[in-house]
Amino acid sequence: MEKLAWMFSPMRSQQQTKMQPDSVGPLRKMAILVSLTVLVYYVDTRLQKMSGERSHNSFLADMLTVVFCMLLPAFFLYMDCQRRKQKQGVSQKRSNGGKRSLHGGEVDSTGRGSRGKLPAENFGNDIGSNEGRSTHEARGAGQLTGCHTQLTAQQLRSRSLASVAQWNQAINASVRAGNHDKAEKLLHEIYDAGLMPDTISYNSVIHACAKQGDITRAELWLRKMRDRGVSPNTISYNILMDACVKADDAEAAERWLARMIEDGVSPNEVSYATLIHASAKHGATEYAEQWLQRMLSEGVEPNIVSYNSLIYACGRQGDVEGAEKWVNEVEKRGLSARVTTYTAVVDACAKAGDVLRAEKWMERMIAADVEPNVVSYSAMIDACSKAGDPARAEQWHKRMLDQGVQPNAHTFSAVISACAKGGDVAGAWRHLKRMEEASIPADVVVYSSVLDACAKAGDSDSAMQIFQQMRAQDIRPNVVAYASLARPFAHRGDWIEVERLAQMMSEEGLSMNEYFLYALLLAYASARPRQADRAAKAFLEARARGIEANKHVAAALGRAVGRVRCNQLMASQGMPAQQGSAEQQQQSTDSAAWSGNRASKPPHHNKRTGTRHTDAWVW
Numbered sequence: 001m002e003k004l005a006w007m008f009s010p011m012r013s014q015q016q017t018k019m020q021p022d023s024v025g026p027l028r029k030m031a032i033l034v035s036l037t038v039l040v041y042y043v044d045t046r047l048q049k050m051s052g053e054r055s056h057n058s059f060l061a062d063m064l065t066v067v068f069c070m071l072l073p074a075f076f077l078y079m080d081c082q083r084r085k086q087k088q089g090v091s092q093k094r095s096n097g098g099k100r101s102l103h104g105g106e107v108d109s110t111g112r113g114s115r116g117k118l119p120a121e122n123f124g125n126d127i128g129s130n131e132g133r134s135t136h137e138a139r140g141a142g143q144l145t146g147c148h149t150q151l152t153a154q155q156l157r158s159r160s161l162a163s164v165a166q167w168n169q170a171i172n173a174s175v176r177a178g179n180h181d182k183a184e185k186l187l188h189e190i191y192d193a194g195l196m197p198d199t200i201s202y203n204s205v206i207h208a209c210a211k212q213g214d215i216t217r218a219e220l221w222l223r224k225m226r227d228r229g230v231s232p233n234t235i236s237y238n239i240l241m242d243a244c245v246k247a248d249d250a251e252a253a254e255r256w257l258a259r260m261i262e263d264g265v266s267p268n269e270v271s272y273a274t275l276i277h278a279s280a281k282h283g284a285t286e287y288a289e290q291w292l293q294r295m296l297s298e299g300v301e302p303n304i305v306s307y308n309s310l311i312y313a314c315g316r317q318g319d320v321e322g323a324e325k326w327v328n329e330v331e332k333r334g335l336s337a338r339v340t341t342y343t344a345v346v347d348a349c350a351k352a353g354d355v356l357r358a359e360k361w362m363e364r365m366i367a368a369d370v371e372p373n374v375v376s377y378s379a380m381i382d383a384c385s386k387a388g389d390p391a392r393a394e395q396w397h398k399r400m401l402d403q404g405v406q407p408n409a410h411t412f413s414a415v416i417s418a419c420a421k422g423g424d425v426a427g428a429w430r431h432l433k434r435m436e437e438a439s440i441p442a443d444v445v446v447y448s449s450v451l452d453a454c455a456k457a458g459d460s461d462s463a464m465q466i467f468q469q470m471r472a473q474d475i476r477p478n479v480v481a482y483a484s485l486a487r488p489f490a491h492r493g494d495w496i497e498v499e500r501l502a503q504m505m506s507e508e509g510l511s512m513n514e515y516f517l518y519a520l521l522l523a524y525a526s527a528r529p530r531q532a533d534r535a536a537k538a539f540l541e542a543r544a545r546g547i548e549a550n551k552h553v554a555a556a557l558g559r560a561v562g563r564v565r566c567n568q569l570m571a572s573q574g575m576p577a578q579q580g581s582a583e584q585q586q587q588s589t590d591s592a593a594w595s596g597n598r599a600s601k602p603p604h605h606n607k608r609t610g611t612r613h614t615d616a617w618v619w
Contacts, residue, residue, distance in 0.1 A: 163193070163195055164190065164195050164196070164197065164198055164201065165200075167186060167189070167190045167193075167195070167197075167201065168198070168200045168201050168204060170186050171183045171186045171187060171201060171204040171205065171208075172204050174186060174208065175204055175205075175207055175208040175211065178211065178212070179208075180205070180208035180209050180211070180212050180214070180217075183204060183205050183208040184205055184208070184221075187201055187202070187205050197228075197230065198230065199225075199230055199231065199232070199233055199236070201230075202221060202222075202224075202225040202230055202232075202236070203233075203235055203236050203239065205221050206218045206221050206222055206225075206236060206239050206240065207239050209221060210239050210240065210242070210243035213243070213246075213247065215240070215243050215244060215247060215249075215252075218239070218240055218243060219240065222236060222237075222240065226263075232263065232265065233265060234260070234265055234266065234267065234268050234270075234271065236265075237256055237257070237259070237260040237265060237267075237271065238268075238270050238271055238274065240253075240256050241253040241256045241257060241271065241274045241275070242274055244256065244278075245274055245275075245277060245278040245281075250275070250278035250279065250282070253274060253275055253278055254275060257271060257275060267298070267300065268300065269295070269300055269301065269302060269303045269305075269306065270305075272291055272292070272294070272295035272298075272300060272302070272306065273302070273303060273305045273306040273309065275291045276288045276291045276292060276295075276306050276309045276310065277305075277309040279291060279313070280309040280310060280312055280313035281309075281312075281313075283313055283316050283317055284313070285310065285313045285314060285317065285319070285322065288309060288310055288313055289310065292306060292310065302333075303335070304330065304335050304336065304337070304338060304341065307326050307327075307329065307330045307335070307341070308338070308340050308341055308344060310326045311323045311326045311327060311341060311344040311345060311348075312344045314326065314344075314348055315344045315345065315347045315348035315351065316351075317351075318348060318351035318352040319348060320345070320348045320349050320352050320354060320357060322348075323344060323345045323348040324345060327341060327342075327345055337368065337370065338370070339365070339370050339371065339372065339373050339376060340375075342361055342362075342364065342365035342368075342370060342372075342376065343365075343372070343373070343375050343376040343379055345361045346358045346361050346362055346365075346376060346379040346380055346383070347379040347382075349361060349383055350379050350380070350382045350383035350386060351386075353383070353386045353387055354383070355383045355384055355386075355387040355389060355392065358379070358380055358383040359380070359383075362376065362380050371403075372400075372403075372405070373405065374400070374405050374406065374407060374408050374411060375410075377396060377397075377399075377400040377405060377407075377411060378407075378408070378410045378411040378414055380396050381393045381396050381397055381400075381411060381414040381415050381418065382410075382414040382417075384396060384414075384418055385414050385415070385417045385418035385421065388418075388421045388422070389418065390415075390418040390419050390421065390422040390424055390427065393414065393415050393418035393419075394415065394418075394427070397411070397415045406438070407435075407438070407440070408440060409435075409440055409441070409442070409443060409446065412431055412432075412434070412435040412440065412442070412446060413443075413445055413446045413449060415431050416428045416431050416432060416446055416449040416450055416453070417449045417452075419431065419449075419453055420449045420450065420452040420453035420456065421452075421456075422453075422456075423453060423456035423457045424453060425450075425453045425454055425457045425459055425462055427453075428449065428450045428453040428454075429450065429462075432446065432447075432450055432466075441473075442470075442473070442475070443475065444470070444475055444476070444477060444478050444480075444481055447466060447467075447469075447470040447475065447477075447481060448477075448478070448480050448481045448484050450466050451463050451466055451467065451481060451484035451485050452484045454466060454484075454488060455484050455485075455487035455488050457488075458488050458491055458492075459488060460488035460489050460492065460494075463484070463485050463488050464485070467481070467485050476508070477508075478510065479505065479510050479511070479512070479513050479515070479516055480515065482501055482502075482504070482505045482510065482516060483513075483515040483516040483518075483519055485501060486498045486501050486502075486516060486519040486520070486523070487519050487522075489501075489523065490519040490520070490522040490523035490526060491522065491526060492526065493523060493526035493527040493528060494523060494527075495520070495523035495524050495527050495531055495534070497523075498519060498520050498523040499520070499523075502516065502520060511545070512542060512545070512547060513547060514542075514547055514548045514549070514550055514552075514553055517538070517539075517542045517547055517549075517553055518552050518553050518556050520538055521535050521538065521539065521553065521556035521557050521559075521560050522556045522559075522560075524538070524560040525556055525559035525560035530560060531560065532560055532561045532562070532565070535557060535560035535561050536557075536560075536561050536565065536569060539553075539557050539569060540569070540572075543573050549570070549573065549575060554566065554570065554575075557569065557570075
């Protein structure tokens with residue numbers, strides 16, 4: 001029956017058009033139909049005679065019955081074939097009109113192209129001839145849309161584009177795997193296959209080189225792209241600009257923007273956002289604002305990423321008013337503020353030590369149905385820590401846990417720092433234990449904060465226990481950790497232990513700084529009897545190594561050697577004499593008390609844990 005349906009289908013008649021005259025096709029169909037009808041009638045009649053039955057119908061009725069029984073199934077098969085052809089045509093149109101793969105075709109708001117995946121197993125088969133296809137597949141590929149056996153120019157071009165798209169898919173796979181050598185090799189193979197790479201092909205290779213940090217080679221491929229007649233698009237230049245910014249070369253990124261405009265390619269919001277971010281990451285807020293104004297003057301509407309970069313720049317400088325101004329601008333333009341937007345403002349408040357303002361922005365974020373993340377809560381807890389409010393820090397830490405947000409190393413570091421400023425050794429111990437239970441590795445900053453809590457409480461035994469635990473975790477202490485450990489011993493006048501710690505630090509290749517020098521001089525001053533000669537010798541040796549003698553060091557030296565000798569030693573180093581008695585200097589030192597105010601130092605990024613901390617100068 002399938003052969004019968006195929007015989008009466010338009011497909012078969014179209015294939016035979018060139019081979020036979022127009023009148024032959026219908027005659028052959030009629031002859032075949034009559035022959036089959038007679039054959040079926042003859043067989044049916046013979047079967048009746050053999051069975052001994054006689055037909056009560058006329059000859060004409062029998063023939064019509066036979067014809068009806070043959071044509072009805074053939075008709076349904078024919079209709080089924082037609083439906084299949086229509087579905088195949090629709091799917092073919094959809095595949096031709098779909099999105100293109102990375103760095104070409106449609107572009108999203110970030111400037112990246114949509115990725116379209118092609119079956120990997122078809123990659124080798126579709127480049128070249130129809131080898132490996134069945135007869136029916138070959139017929140469908142070459143003859144489905146018409147009666148001609150030869151491909152038109154448009155069909156050849158479509159096949160060429162499909163083949164290049166599959167090469168591009170293979171290049172993108174190499175880029176994702178970080179294998180830029182293979183990506184370059186595949187681009188060369190496109191030429192070897194007699195095909196012409198498109199913009200997507202070159203953008204993928206440029207992206208591969210940029211991803212590896214090889215900006216020079218990425219620039220080389222862009223030049224090759226132009227030389228071979230393939231026009232770069234906005235994404236081509238955006239890739240290079242982003243690579244330059246990541247390499248901390250903002251000037252090179254600006255040069256590529258100028259080259260983009262010179263080549264007649266229009267920058268988009270991603271292009272300008274990249275340069276705004278380049279300025280913001282260095283704290284150049286005014287320069288970042290200039291790029292925003294230029295962006296607006298060119299008729300390019302900024303996105304939320306551009307404003308977030310400006311808010312981040314203000315936050316780094318503790319400019320709360322500037323950060324708030326840009327958030328208001330975001331709302332004025334009808335953009336949706338993200339969690340990163342609000343978090344940047346909270347962080348700006350934290351750096352300014354304005355805990356109440358930080359809380360106001362946290363509540364505003366929640367009221368806007370934006371869920372704070374772990375970075376948001378960490379910034380809020382850090383604000384409490386800088387304000388010396390451990391109770392409020394504990395409250396926000398609990399609130400974070402109640403919301404199901406899991407803390408990270410920075411969160412614990414901030415809350416432990418808050419406990420340290422209050423001299424809450426038990427609280428610092430408790431959070432350190434929770435950190436271990438959560439399988440979050442503590443770093444030297446966290447342990448230094450716990451040591452600071454012990455120092456403020458004068459608990460040298462707990463401090464030594466924490467220090468040994470840190471060493472057992474294979475965490476190398478820094479000079480801040482040693483200085484924090486030395487402080488409780490210094491207040492007890494145990495200069496022998498402090499000197500031993502100084503020797504350990506030196507053996508580990510760490511140089512003494514002014515913080516440890518202060519602890520050493522304090523130990524000599526608190527000893528009974530005072531160790532004036534040792535203090536004078538330690539001071540002169542430290543100065544010879546270039547260690548700064550700030551007011552805290554000078555006050556500790558005055559306590560150890562007396563005011564007169566202290567002034568003589570200071571004068572020998574070209575430093576002004578200290579005013580007041582040794583007791584007044586000590587009171588000043590205790591009131592200032594290098595009290596773990598991390599707000600006096602800029603933030604840094606811990607590469608080992610991937611989290612942001614503030615420097616733990618804990619005095």
